[in-house]
Amino acid sequence: MIILNKKILLPVLAALCCLSNLDAQVVGGKQENYNRGDTLRGSLRAERSYDVLKYHLQVRVNPEEQFISGSNTITFEAEEQLPVMQIDLFENMKIDSILQQDAFLEYNREYNAVFVHLKQSLKRGEKDSIKVYYSGNPVIAENAPWDGGFVFEKDEEGNPWIAVAVQGTGASLWYPNKDHQSDEPEEVLIEAEVPNGLMNVSNGRFAGKKDLGDGYTRWSWKVSNPINNYNVVLNIGNYVHFRDNYKGLDLDYYVLPYNLEKAKVQFEEVKPMMECFYEKFGEYPFVEDGFKLIETPYLGMEHQSAVAYGNHYLNGYLGSDLSGTGIGLRFDFIIIHESGHEWYGNSLTAKDIADMWIHEGFTAYSEAVYIECRWGKEDALEYLKGTRRGIGNRTTIIGDYGVNSEGSGDMYYKGSNLLNTIRSIYNNDELWWKTLKDYTLTYKHKTIDTQTTEAFFDDATEVDLKPIFDQYLRHTAIPELQFKKEGNTISYRWKTDVENFKMPVDIFVKGKEKRLNPTSTWKKLQEQVSGKNDIEVKESGFYITTTFQE
Incomplete structure (x- = not known):
């Protein structure tokens, strides 16, 4: 979907403060009471x-x-x-x-x-x-x-x-x-x-x-x-119709006549996008049906092999940057985001709408993947960090099953930052990209659920990812890394809803990078530090919050 609520058109400024609504039709948030109509539709x-x-x-x-x-x-x-x-x-x-x-x-x-x-x-x-x-x-x-x-x-x-x-x-x-x-x-x-x-x-x-x-x-x-x-x-x-080709994939474009010349320029972005996504996600999953962009009277949607485009031939999201970093103005958001759904949402589909984060979290992450392909990892990490400003952390990402209930609009950028956190946990980019591509190809043209997704990424690493997925997907709060100073000693632990929570995290101690393995119980930092100014969490890689008691 496109951004949110179903991937904000109200003035763009309003959209910037309400990113949690981000996609096309994701209404966002669970309702408290369901009726028989909801059950008939969702079960x-x-x-x-x-x-x-x-x-x-x-x-x-x-x-x-x-x-x-x-x-x-x-x-x-x-x-x-x-x-x-x-x-x-x-x-x-x-x-x-x-x-x-x-x-x-x-x-x-x-x-x-x-x-x-x-x-x-x-x-x-x-x-x-x-x-x-x-x-x-x-x-x-x-x-x-x-x-x-x-x-x-x-x-x-x-x-x-x-x-x-x-x-x-x-x-x-x-x-x-x-x-x-x-x-x-x-x-x-x-x-x-x-x-x-x-x-x-x-x-x-x-x-x-x-x-x-x-x-x-x-x-x-x-x-x-x-x-x-x-x-x-x-x-x-x-x-009017014009066409192009990427490595044998037909690219067909349908636009209004007076926008033809603008479209010929703007849609050139499709080819570097395909080059990136082919490398990271695998071949376009609907080669037999071709790829189309179609100008529409609304902002956009990921309609399979017929992607709706209404971004007025502007870079960014209607000319604005959802991340607030300026990086989002380098590309046409609707082309990248809605096309990313061809892999996540259209090819690989959630069985129940409660698991729509599988569509939206991975597709929001595809924005950063495209940035990394074109401008490097640091810009991708900065963009991802910038998108956190739209996360509400008020309701859970996963909705209620069997009643046609989507989860929170946080499924977009909380979902993408969860994936980035897992990449950092892997601490091995070769393994990360292999796992992501294998996942995408393994479930090509299939319907799956959250448990299948969790198991796939968990099996690829020795770190137990189950409590991590559980905290981010089924609870509203993100993990809180607590530090406290007692004399010359610094102790640290996780505060989470999930019991016995464990997750590695990278920090800098006096400028030197170090991997910690905090649990729910206090551990002591081996290095001697004078205070919180000597400790910095690698925020670009881990979506967490930090507190320090002195």
Whole structure:
């Protein structure tokens, strides 16, 4: 997502003080009470015991009436005995009919869930499909991408300019699907009918267009890789297209005509970005579908192979630096951050939205990775340290499971600074980069959870990372390194929520670097120092707080 709340558009100054909202649709923070609607959306009930294989989405968009109509054919395989299947579609959208093998099916609706009674119960392993016809006026986003919905705008020349952004809110806002991150269709065919003279750009490869003879043209796009439901999009406008190539990867760009020359300059950044990310994360995970940047009427989103771009061809985040260091003004934030999601969030996906830090923490870290590739490690560390000013430490990074609950917006930069802390704990950059790349490639095109992530990085080092992950992800406070002076002796320990906490940390004693291994009990510093001015924590490598009692 893009920055936060779902990766702040309110004046940029407000964004700078509210970085914890950082991404596109991450609403941030857990709610105290959940209802049945939350459970229906967030849990994997018996009616969801099927694996989606394919979507064939056909939709007509009427810009004047802000109305959509069409169908989605859902091809699936039963994972257990399946007499009734749950699909999802917002209550305000009308279901016209549901067919299975040309037979009309009965269904009932509860909140945004639709329970479809199949012709006969399917056995485990059986494959079938249903076709859902639907229509309605979809929810309009008041401030995309932070609140989900359709965007119906006009470009500077008065042409309709329409887009979709629904991360967090849910793809069922505008088309029927199994709206849970644990299940992704293996392929999607998107066929969008739009008024003649406009173009629709969706995910995947262009598969042709057809003038329907009634004032509308159908634009077809084919996705050949697993894709998150919320990544499936429409982008409708008076676009012009140009293209480039990076080592055989097609780079396609769709922008408004009056921005073409600016785009040709600004989008040159994609190639050094790809060079960096290929080295650190592995090959672009959707080569078959190509890579696209598409100009949108909102700031940006990580739509798979169809990245939304609305940063007005400025460096930084709308021309400002979220880190406050000046380093963020060297690159176009939206290009780097949203493209980073192709590896983290789109290819490697959290099963439950409660673990969205896997998307946002790693992608926020990708900003620093890009800086390091281009300008060196010290600048990357300075940038990461600067982003800490937006961390609130008021609610936990991980949300509540099974109820469609995202964690705190701290998942962005607290997440990225956690990863940087782990890198420092490794104290071996060769090992760090190998582990990060292995992790990214091991879980390519897979859905995973936090425990899997923790175990992968923990297994690569002799240091026990479990209490470290636990403190940063499941508690609000960061570790506090306490020092106290008693006579000529300095003692130190960790103060944390996690019992028996251990974590190595690097400090400077009278200017000389030293690694400490504090625990929850007091230990004595071997060196003789006169006071706290003789001790300095390596803050660029470790996201902690420090206190000193004299």
